[in-house]
Amino acid sequence: MAESSGSAARADDQSVVDAYFEARSSYWNDIYGRDDVLSLIVQQRSDLALSWVDELGLFPGSTVLEVGCGAGLMAVALARRGLRVYATDAATAMIDLARTRVAESAVSHLVEVRKSDVHALEFEDATFDLVIALGVIPWLHAPRAAVHEMARVLKPGGALIATVNNASRLNYLLDPKLSPRLSGARKFVKQVLRIRSGNGSATAPSYLHSCEEFEQLLNSARLFTEDGRTLGFGPFTFFGRRILPQGVGVDLHNRLQRLADRGVAGITSRGSQYIVVARKDPVHRAAEWGEGHGAALGRLRRPEGETLPSFPSGVGP
């Protein structure tokens, strides 16, 4: 994706995104209690990220940077694991929600909530054992700069857990209005979506990335993927209109997710989110693997029938 040049243009880009999330802060609070398809996908994304955090086996007191913390649920969940969390977000309304949630938790002594833009983090190099950014990169005007910033503040050997919106998501391929193949001049992996906010006024662009593009971006920052999955099917639409009742849509999502988790060809790389856990490798592995040929893509291309590790309990169907 072309990154904006000029600090004025970049500030303008970010202020549009900030205005969008200032108007939508309650949505990102409530989404963890709802049961529609989109909300379930967000909840499953969070659960999968936490299961990976557990697998990392970080010592209590290890330092975590959360970028785009939203309403603060992940920050509290991380602190409950004994981790020391810096929860950051660019939107003031999100910071307020996160501060309230943290203050009401029993782990407020482990969490600091700060306003911060991931494009220019104020932390020293090699500060954190883990950086986590769920649902943030799609909104960034300069994702390359942001990924390099997140890599910079990671300790060597530290982990990044992050998501992009998958350009090859199944639900877009099935809707002529959204399908890149049928959208004339629109470019597939750089499709810009104008999404209405709750009150219909504020809009902001979000960006799609292919899995390969994201792998290359990570590799360029010396981050190497250890696991990567696509997650989330639906909501299914035709010419932008929802075509399935909620229960049917949830059931279809669950069925497709099961196939994706089993590595079924044609499905496993088609979820709406691509979520990865990557390491800042102290060793020079880029030459060994080659740019853009991380472990996750190998997994995504597993032959039909070969199973992927299933979701941990409480995540997915």
Ligand SMILES: C[S@@+](CC[C@H](N)C(=O)[O-])C[C@H]1O[C@@H](n2cnc3c(N)ncnc32)[C@H](O)[C@@H]1O
């Ligand atoms: C889709 S929400 C996801 C919130 C949370 N991570 C979650 O999964 O519930 C994206 C979040 O990223 C934040 N954000 C957008 N641009 C940002 C930036 N440049 N730096 C830091 N946070 C940003 C937004 O304010 C918003 O809270």
